[in-house]
Amino acid sequence: MATEYSVPVEMCQPNLAFFMNIWRCFDHLLGPPTCQLCGARGLGPEICGGCYRDLPRARLACPVCAGPVPVAGVCPGCVLRPPAYDRARVPFIYGFPVNRLIHRLKYGGVRSHARLLGELVGRAMRRIETLPEAIVPVPLHPRRLRQRGFDQARDIAAFVAGATGLRLRAGLCVKRRYTPPLWPLTAGERRRLLEGTFECRGQPPSRVAVFDDILTTGATANALARILRAAGADEVELWAVARSPLISAGSIQPPANV
Ligand SMILES: [Zn+2]
Numbered sequence: 307m308a309t310e311y312s313v314p315v316e317m318c319q320p321n322l323a324f325f326m327n328i329w330r331c332f333d334h335l336l337g338p339p340t341c342q343l344c345g346a347r348g349l350g351p352e353i354c355g356g357c358y359r360d361l362p363r364a365r366l367a368c369p370v371c372a373g374p375v376p377v378a379g380v381c382p383g384c385v386l387r388p389p390a391y392d393r394a395r396v397p398f399i400y401g402f403p404v405n406r407l408i409h410r411l412k413y414g415g416v417r418s419h420a421r422l423l424g425e426l427v428g429r430a431m432r433r434i435e436t437l438p439e440a441i442v443p444v445p446l447h448p449r450r451l452r453q454r455g456f457d458q459a460r461d462i463a464a465f466v467a468g469a470t471g472l473r474l475r476a477g478l479c480v481k482r483r484y485t486p487p488l489w490p491l492t493a494g495e496r497r498r499l500l501e502g503t504f505e506c507r508g509q510p511p512s513r514v515a516v517f518d519d520i521l522t523t524g525a526t527a528n529a530l531a532r533i534l535r536a537a538g539a540d541e542v543e544l545w546a547v548a549r550s551p552l553i554s555a556g557s558i559q560p561p562a563n564v
């Protein structure tokens with residue numbers, strides 16, 4: 307429920323980490339977890355070996371924006387107009403079954419999927435040699451939070467933070483203005499619409515990762531990266547669970563409902 311977030315999340319960080327660890331221990335006492343995808347006995351974060359191997363991984367991607375590229379290297383868009391973030395790390399594409407997990411979490415309220423998605427992203431990010439210091443989920447506008455009752459990006463980010471040992475800074479940035487879906491807009495329209503939308507309410511650490519569930523246009527993360535830099539961050543990464551397979555110059559479509 308929305309009231310769950312009535313206390314500034316920043317104040318709750320140590321307690322959140324503590325309770326997440328307790329939750330993990332409790333889970334293990336109950337026995338091996340069951341795969342959330344096929345129902346078989348799981349080995350780790352509620353996913354069996356077969357389903358884990360079959361996840362739709364983003365194999366060939368621009369190292370800056372994580373968009374698809376035909377050959378390894380930085381895409382032309384990032385050469386011409388580099389984003390405000392230094393690099394994007396997105397382990398999966400928005401294909402089955404990752405799309406179904408995100409959709410059920412976001413629109414069906416299946417909150418347990420946040421844990422699985424967060425553990426999967428955390429597992430991928432643990433391979434990074436130098437991790438950022440903190441993770442900053444893209445904030446929801448309070449109106450959207452009231453409609454949905456929870457913030458899926460924040461929920462997944464909490465589990466990513468738990469799996470990587472990063473600090474979760476969920477209250478650091480806020481969304482001041484409600485914005486409509488960005489996908490029908492041109493890049494210029496998106497930039498103008500997002501101008502002044504986010505506000506940073508504290509000092510960010512030197513190296514941060516902005517986190518969102520799906521990377522679609524990148525415009526939102528870009529706007530957030532700009533204000534984090536203005537507030538003092540030296541290095542900003544963009545992390546997401548999955549990138550839309552439909553990202554390509556001038557033809558961004560909304561993720562299909564599955
Ligand atoms: Zn399975």
Ligand SMILES: [Zn+2]
Nearest residue numbers: 368371381384
């Ligand atoms: Zn790129």
